[in-house]
Amino acid sequence: MNRFIFSKFIVCVCILISCSITGFAQIDKAETEIKEIMQKYSGIGVSVAVVKQNKIIYTHSFGLKNVENNIPLTDQDIFRIASISKSFSATSIMQLVEAGKLSLDDDFSNLVGFKVRNPKFPETVITLKMMLSHRSSLNDSQGYLKLDVINPDKNPDWAKCYNSYEPGKGYEYCNLNFNLIGTVIEKISGERFDNYVKNHLLKPMGLYAGYCVDSLDSAKFVTLYEYHNDTKTFTPAPTAYAPRREEIKNYVMGYSTPIFSPTGGMKISATDLAKYMTMHMNYGNYNGVKIMSKKHAKLMQTKISEEEGYAMAMRSVNDLIPGLTLKGHTGSAYGLYSAMFFDPKEKYGIVVITNGCNPIYSKGYCDLIQASINSLYTNLIK
Known part of the structure; x- marks a missing residue:
């Protein structure tokens, strides 16, 4: 009897070893391919x-966190992830909508506290939903780092912030939309923007992340490198993590919000971003923690225009991995390129972030990012 049990144990061990070898082979292939992709596109x-x-089945970091000091990149290091940050702002808004504190159809002028109207269409109300979906008719021609640019009392050229088409009738991706949205989160919640996100999204999910530089361990920041095509060289971009302490010292609630960049300023690791992605994949729930209702999570992911595929801080794409429809967002700033895409039905998703590369683009995607996502899908999911 003991010999029988022992032999069964050996069989089980052999099966586990066989499965592990297959898994290791797939991982090894993916890692080899990503190293080749990095070499092809000068990835740092x-x-x-x-x-x-x-389930998170794989995390890994390749290459360097800091070139000057030859510091390797690790899974615990955090990046400023650029425009994927918009989804944190939109999720916060959905929480406030769910709580009955505002509506997606609200007049944005009433929410932000000054007139937000396209001068060519003064009777057309610009709604919160239009802002979230980049259908507000706003543009970034006057910049987006201060609300003064669109405030008629502060900028004589405020009208230049608007395009010539009617709000709701066209699309233009616009960072100013989401810096304004961050301001509304403050006005409605009574919490400073970075604190709201920390208290209502990050802490409940157990994520180490944030918009405020001084609330995080600066030793974890990944140096971002901008590529110069003319010289084929990189230079670090320290302003990505500028603490802006003086501006914060003189902070005006409900107006100074762009200091934290609701449109692009989230700092987080790829691993924690994957946990956040899993929450969206499960329509507002993460490991039994409800961040928002299924209804509002689905609203965020439901595209408003077939042409752009954009919803509310989420995009639907069918050309990132050929033949598959995925939800998510990309980001690019200061030399960083990031992507977070998932399939809410099949329950898989991929996060890829680089702190610097030669940013060759195909079909609107950074080639290094797209090639890495396809490799990870083929080897570890498919």
């Missing part, structure tokens, strides 16, 4: 995370 560092059947 790349962090990745893969979710399958709602």
Whole structure:
């Protein structure tokens, strides 16, 4: 009897070893391919995370966190992730909508506290939903780092912030939309923007992340490198993590919000971003923690225009991985390129972030990012 049990144990061990070898072979192939992709596009560092059947099955970091000091990149390091940050702002808005504190159809002028109207269409109300979906008719021609640019009392050229088409009738991706949205989060919640996100999104999910530089360990910041095509060289971009302490010292609630960049200023690791992605994949729930209702999570992901595929801080794409429809967002700023895409039905998703590369683009995607996502999907999910 003991010999029988022992032999069964050996069989089980052999099966586990066989499965592990297959898994290791797939991982090894993916890692080899990503290293080749990095070499092809002069990638400095790349962090990745893969979710399958709602579980993080793989995380890894390649290359360097800091070139000057030859510091390797690790899974614990955090990046400023650029425009994926918009989804944190939109999720915060959905929480406030769910709580009955505002409506997606609200007149944005009433929410922000000054007139937001396209001068060519003064009777057309610009709604919160239009702002979230980049259909507000606003543009970034006057900048987006201060609300003064669109405030008629502060900028004589405020009208230049608007395009010539009617709000709701056209699309233009616009960072100013989301810096304004961050301001509304403050006005409605009574909490400073970075604190609201920390208290209502990050803490409940157990994520180490944030918009405020001084609330995080600066030793974890990944140096971002901008590529110069003319010289084929990189230079670091320290302003990505500028603490802006003086501006924060003189902070005006409900107006100074762009200091934290609701449109692009989230700092987080690829691994924690994958946990956040899993929440969206499960329509507002993460490991039993409800961040928002299924109804509002689905609203965020439901595209408003077939042409652009944009919803509310989420995009639907069918050309990132050929033949598959995915939800998510990309980001690019200061030399960083990031992507977070998932399939809410099949319960898988991929996060890829690089702190610097030669940014060759195809079909609207940074080639390094797209090639890495396809490799991870083929080897670890498919």
